[in-house]
Amino acid sequence: MSDRSVNLKALAGHLDLTVSTVSRALNDYPDISRATRERVKHAADALGYRPNQNARRLSIGTPETVCYLIPRQHGASSQPFIAQLLSGLGEALNERNWDLLVCQADASAGDLETIDRLVTSGRIAGLVISRPLKNDPRITLAQDLGCPFVVHGRSDHCDNYAWYDVDGEDGFFTAVNHLVQMGHRRIGFIGGPLEYQFAQERLDGYLRGLSHNALAHDPELVQIAEFTDEGGSAAAGLLMEQPTPPTAVVCVTDMVALGTLEALHARGIKPGEQVSVIGYDGLHFGKHANPPLTTMAQPQAHAGRRLGDMLLSIIDGADPRSFHELQRAHLVQRNTDGPAPVKAGQNDVSVREDKQ
Amino acid sequence: MSDRSVNLKALAGHLDLTVSTVSRALNDYPDISRATRERVKHAADALGYRPNQNARRLSIGTPETVCYLIPRQHGASSQPFIAQLLSGLGEALNERNWDLLVCQADASAGDLETIDRLVTSGRIAGLVISRPLKNDPRITLAQDLGCPFVVHGRSDHCDNYAWYDVDGEDGFFTAVNHLVQMGHRRIGFIGGPLEYQFAQERLDGYLRGLSHNALAHDPELVQIAEFTDEGGSAAAGLLMEQPTPPTAVVCVTDMVALGTLEALHARGIKPGEQVSVIGYDGLHFGKHANPPLTTMAQPQAHAGRRLGDMLLSIIDGADPRSFHELQRAHLVQRNTDGPAPVKAGQNDVSVREDKQ
DNA sequence: AATGCAACCGAAAACGGTTTCGCTAGCCGT
DNA sequence: ACGGCTAGCGAAACCGTTTTCGGTTGCATT
Numbered sequence A, B: 001m002s003d004r005s006v007n008l009k010a011l012a013g014h015l016d017l018t019v020s021t022v023s024r025a026l027n028d029y030p031d032i033s034r035a036t037r038e039r040v041k042h043a044a045d046a047l048g049y050r051p052n053q054n055a056r057r058l059s060i061g062t063p064e065t066v067c068y069l070i071p072r073q074h075g076a077s078s079q080p081f082i083a084q085l086l087s088g089l090g091e092a093l094n095e096r097n098w099d100l101l102v103c104q105a106d107a108s109a110g111d112l113e114t115i116d117r118l119v120t121s122g123r124i125a126g127l128v129i130s131r132p133l134k135n136d137p138r139i140t141l142a143q144d145l146g147c148p149f150v151v152h153g154r155s156d157h158c159d160n161y162a163w164y165d166v167d168g169e170d171g172f173f174t175a176v177n178h179l180v181q182m183g184h185r186r187i188g189f190i191g192g193p194l195e196y197q198f199a200q201e202r203l204d205g206y207l208r209g210l211s212h213n214a215l216a217h218d219p220e221l222v223q224i225a226e227f228t229d230e231g232g233s234a235a236a237g238l239l240m241e242q243p244t245p246p247t248a249v250v251c252v253t254d255m256v257a258l259g260t261l262e263a264l265h266a267r268g269i270k271p272g273e274q275v276s277v278i279g280y281d282g283l284h285f286g287k288h289a290n291p292p293l294t295t296m297a298q299p300q301a302h303a304g305r306r307l308g309d310m311l312l313s314i315i316d317g318a319d320p321r322s323f324h325e326l327q328r329a330h331l332v333q334r335n336t337d338g339p340a341p342v343k344a345g346q347n348d349v350s351v352r353e354d355k356q
Numbered sequence C: 001a002a003t004g005c006a007a008c009c010g011a012a013a014a015c016g017g018t019t020t021c022g023c024t025a026g027c028c029g030t
Numbered sequence D: 001a002c003g004g005c006t007a008g009c010g011a012a013a014c015c016g017t018t019t020t021c022g023g024t025t026g027c028a029t030t
Helices: A008-015 A019-026 A034-047 A053-060 A082-094 A109-120 A137-145 A168-181 A197-212 A229-240 A254-266 A284-288 A303-315 A342-346 A348-355 B008-015 B019-026 B034-047 B053-060 B082-094 B109-120 B137-145 B168-181 B197-212 B229-240 B254-266 B284-288 B303-315 B342-346 B348-355
Strands: A065-070 A099-104 A126-130 A149-152 A162-166 A187-191 A222-224 A248-251 A276-281 A294-297 A324-327 A330-332 B065-070 B099-104 B126-130 B149-152 B162-166 B187-191 B222-224 B248-251 B276-281 B294-297 B324-327 B330-332
Touching: A008 A019, A008 A034, A019 A034, A053 B053, A065 A082, A065 A303, A065 B082, A082 A099, A082 A303, A082 B065, A082 B082, A082 B099, A099 A109, A099 B082, A109 A137, A126 A137, A126 A303, A137 A149, A149 A303, A162 A168, A162 A303, A168 A187, A168 A197, A168 A248, A168 A276, A168 A294, A168 A330, A187 A197, A187 A229, A187 A254, A222 A229, A229 A248, A229 A254, A229 B284, A248 A254, A254 A276, A254 A284, A254 B284, A284 B229, A284 B254, A284 B284, A303 A324, B008 B019, B008 B034, B019 B034, B065 B082, B065 B303, B082 B099, B082 B303, B099 B109, B109 B137, B126 B137, B126 B303, B137 B149, B149 B303, B162 B168, B162 B303, B168 B187, B168 B197, B168 B248, B168 B276, B168 B294, B168 B330, B187 B197, B187 B229, B187 B254, B222 B229, B229 B248, B229 B254, B248 B254, B254 B276, B254 B284
Parallel strands: A065 A099, A065 A126, A126 A149, A149 A162, A162 A324, A187 A222, A187 A248, A248 A276, A276 A294, B065 B099, B065 B126, B126 B149, B149 B162, B162 B324, B187 B222, B187 B248, B248 B276, B276 B294
Antiparallel strands: A099 B099, A294 A330, B294 B330
């Protein structure tokens, strides 16, 4: 149907008009008569004319394209929600016929250079940054370049830019409260590298949960792991080897929680009975874990769509500071949480004495 | 550092040269003296000049961009490998400073129109099509438009274009042989909608496995499900309600296999002991299933990279028919496969009689 | 009948590059 | 002294749009 070679000039020739008239007719300029406009549009349809986007964007001065920065893969599937996110972003952009570029770039020097090139060469009009560090150079760079951007997550100082995030602090606070209500008083935490802001927030929520319930913060109950099952497994091992192991563990991600379950199995400990485990993410997969994983589920459905809409608004001139959207995670109770074992709870002191 | 406003004209003015000279100097034309060339490049660096890509691409006549067509989401995480794939594609493209566009488009009419617009408006120079149907209109469209493309997977007639695929037929043949070697003689198959070519191939492999081992093909042992755990669970239910249920089931994807495990648990059947289950995909997650899922693992590591390299070669003029890359899946034995239960195997007939 | 004003459309510049072509020096050989 | 050749650069066309600016019409106004 559509022929790549029919351009404005060809269309104009076909219609015995000039390119400027045809262009304005297609773009609904008021100084073109109704009759001509319709004649032009009809012919454009018939000939399958499509304006060349490179030419168009050069002329109008904007690339009409935004870029999603994929974090580099650490573990195997560290980005479980990426398809959904891209889908939502694409949906928002499609309504305007904008394009979605993807580019693998984290906070390293080479990647910053890549991002710089992307915006200064006029390829993109906006950025979507995900998984920000506490102090993320990508954010600084985007600000320096004056390139509109939104952040999926938050960094240390997040007042000056637009972000969409799920409240991990609140999520872990909720998880800890839930465990306390089930009688747990020794609750461990397996976190991720604290350079990631979300890892810090989840730790903060854990700590607030402790103090809110008048529980002491035992540093030995806090372990930092990589965001993988192996990482979780190793950290859980350290937790369980302690003189007084926790009766419950909250984990920074579901993947880490799965590793934790594995470590418990390896020691003959039954998750959900002897030791409770709560993950974070709400991966669909957790349903099939052994046993099915209790988790704080993030509402991921419309993150991409919201981020896309935000970014477009900002490019249109809206104040980035007016876009701060914080969602809540909610407890999805499956089978790895349960009441604290009575003995373990009472043996806290005696066990420690036994060891000494 | 880099200023978006410094263009060729500004750089030329700064150097007291014309834009044409500067452009050729930067592009290593031989008719520019060594001295001038170096002077120009140095100044370009110092001023942070970056050629505007829209202008450049308009001029050279190619968008230097390829597009990955994301299949629309059916289930929750129906595209587990997408991040890895995009990463590999991006890697291949980056070496040339090409861009990677993503666009959600399957075989529906509206999406075809979107693809058409994308190529006829000069936005992309190539396509990556994934999860093709048996007779996929996207492939026909790309061929009609004369747009270079590669396919992740294969369709019905795949001789005329480039593809990268994992041999699902061989994978299921292997899985069936493995089960037969463990003594199974009644083996069920839970497949996906046969409009997908890979679903057909996996069924073909299953059937060849049966006949190769002189086992009769009982149509009742073949169920078609959606590519979700719920789909797998429902199909497995149908399989198990039969007068003579299978002692082993091979599943079109790991997700379907997980649903199958659930259905078995619901009926008090122990996977890997009473009924064996083998999935397909090799999802990392399967390791944490209950019990850990035996599966035919696809080598996904460099799929994106290979597809990207292929596509670039074809755009460069290589014959698409010279790129047919078929990888093999290999058995990852975890805990859902085991020897056929002796009783069940011998009771085939008597059970059926009991029911009658 | 001259003036003013819309309504419509064409001419041309601009966007920022690439690439073809031609011009000017300088050098060589005869 | 003159033609030819090469090296090195400038001039200008071109890619396909958008958009500003004028320039013709035709009609109503005075």
